[in-house]
Amino acid sequence: MTRALSAFILLFGLVGLAGAAPASDHDGADHASVDALLSRASTAVRSENYSGVLVYLREDQLDTLRVIHRFQDGLEQERLVSLTGQPREVIRRGGVVTSILPDNKVVLISRHKREGLLGSVAQFSPERMRAHYDVHDLGQRRLADRVGRLIEISPKDEFRYGYRMLIDEQTSLPLKLDLVRGDDVVEQLMFTQIDFPKTVPDDAFMPGYDIDGFRVIKHEAVQVEDKPVPEDAWKPTDLPPGFELAEDGVRRVTENGYVRQMLFTDGVATVSAFIAPAGLRKPLEGATTMGAVNAFGHVVGDTQITVVGEVPAATVQRIARNLVHEKSKADTGS
Structure with missing residues (x-):
C-alpha cells in the first residue's frame, strides 16, 4: 500500500527537481512551461493540505485508500487508511512511519533519517531527463470534478517506462499517475475524490484503531x-x-x-x-x-x-x- 504512494510522491520529487531550469532547444518556451508545472507539482505534493480517496490499480487488483495530508510549521504529516482488503493504516510524521495491522494486532514503527539515499538527486537537470524521455503537454482533462493538465513522459528506449500525469491547474497537486509500458498501463494511481482544506486538525492523524495491547515492532534496519x-x-x-x-x-x-x-x-x-x-x-x-x-x-x-x-x-x-x-x-x- 505505502510503496505505491511513496513512488507517487517520489516520482514528482525527481521530475520536479529535473524541471528546475529551462530547456534549451527550439521548443524552449514550451519545455520551460512544462518543466515549471512539474516543479510546482513536486512542491504541492509535500506542501498542500489535502484529503481524499486514492485508487491504486495494479495487475487487475484494485486498492482504495483514504488519504489525509498536512504541512504545518515545517512538518509534513500523512495518514493512509485502507478501505479495501485487509485493514491497514499508516501514519507518517516527518521521518517516523507507523503502520497498524489490526488483524495481526501489530504496530510497525520505522524511522528514516532526513539525509536518506535520495539526498543527492537534486544534481539532475532537465537536459538529462529529456535526453532519454520525450515530454509533452496533452492539454486539459477533468477528474474528480477538477480540471488538470495531462503531461506525458515517453521513454526513448527499452530501459525505462513511460508516465502520464494529470496535474491540478489550481493547486498543482498531481491527481493521477499512469505508469506505461508500450501501449499498456502497468499501474495507475488516481484521486476519485479530493478536498483542499485550509487547516487540518491534529486529531486527523490519530490512529483509527484502539492499539492498546498490540505488539510493537521497531525497524531500526532502515538507518x-x-x-x-x-x-x-x-x-x-x-x-x-x-x-x-x-x-x-x-x-x-x-x-x-x-x-x-x-x-x-x-x-x-x-x-x-x-x-x-x-x-x-x-x-x-x-x-x-x-x-x-x-x-x-x-x-x-x-x-x-x-x-x-x-x-x-x-x-x-x-x-x-x-x-x-x-x-x-x-x-x-x-
Whole structure:
C-alpha cells in the first residue's frame, strides 16, 4: 500500500527537481512551461493540505485508500487508511512511519533519517531527463470534478517506462499517475475524490484503531550507517544509458550483518541494488516481476546481488550483471 504512494510522491520529487531550469532547444518556451508545472507539482505534493480517496490499480487488483495530508510549521504529516482488503493504516510524521495491522494486532514503527539515499538527486537537470524521455503537454482533462493538465513522459528506449500525469491547474497537486509500458498501463494511481482544506486538525492523524495491547515492532534496519563503503568494493560498470549512481550507503540488517545499498537514477526512474553476504537472507536467483516492479538476483562467490526497481526487466538485469568487485592492491599483491 505505502510503496505505491511513496513512488507517487517520489516520482514528482525527481521530475520536479529535473524541471528546475529551462530547456534549451527550439521548443524552449514550451519545455520551460512544462518543466515549471512539474516543479510546482513536486512542491504541492509535500506542501498542500489535502484529503481524499486514492485508487491504486495494479495487475487487475484494485486498492482504495483514504488519504489525509498536512504541512504545518515545517512538518509534513500523512495518514493512509485502507478501505479495501485487509485493514491497514499508516501514519507518517516527518521521518517516523507507523503502520497498524489490526488483524495481526501489530504496530510497525520505522524511522528514516532526513539525509536518506535520495539526498543527492537534486544534481539532475532537465537536459538529462529529456535526453532519454520525450515530454509533452496533452492539454486539459477533468477528474474528480477538477480540471488538470495531462503531461506525458515517453521513454526513448527499452530501459525505462513511460508516465502520464494529470496535474491540478489550481493547486498543482498531481491527481493521477499512469505508469506505461508500450501501449499498456502497468499501474495507475488516481484521486476519485479530493478536498483542499485550509487547516487540518491534529486529531486527523490519530490512529483509527484502539492499539492498546498490540505488539510493537521497531525497524531500526532502515538507518543508513556511518560505516564507510570500502574503496575496493563492488563498482557499477556499463550501466543502462542515462542511469548514474546517485547514492551509496551501508545498512545494518542484523546485529552483525550489513547490506550495501546503491541507488541509480536517470532523473525520473530509480533502481536500488543490494549487495549482501550470501546466506544472510533467502537468495533471489534470476528474474521476478510484480506489476511494474522488476527484480533480478544472483550469487557471485560469497555475495548475493539483488537489483529492484519500477523499470523494465532488462534494466535491473543489466545493472545486476555489471556490478563487479575490484580487488585491493593487497589482494593482488602489488
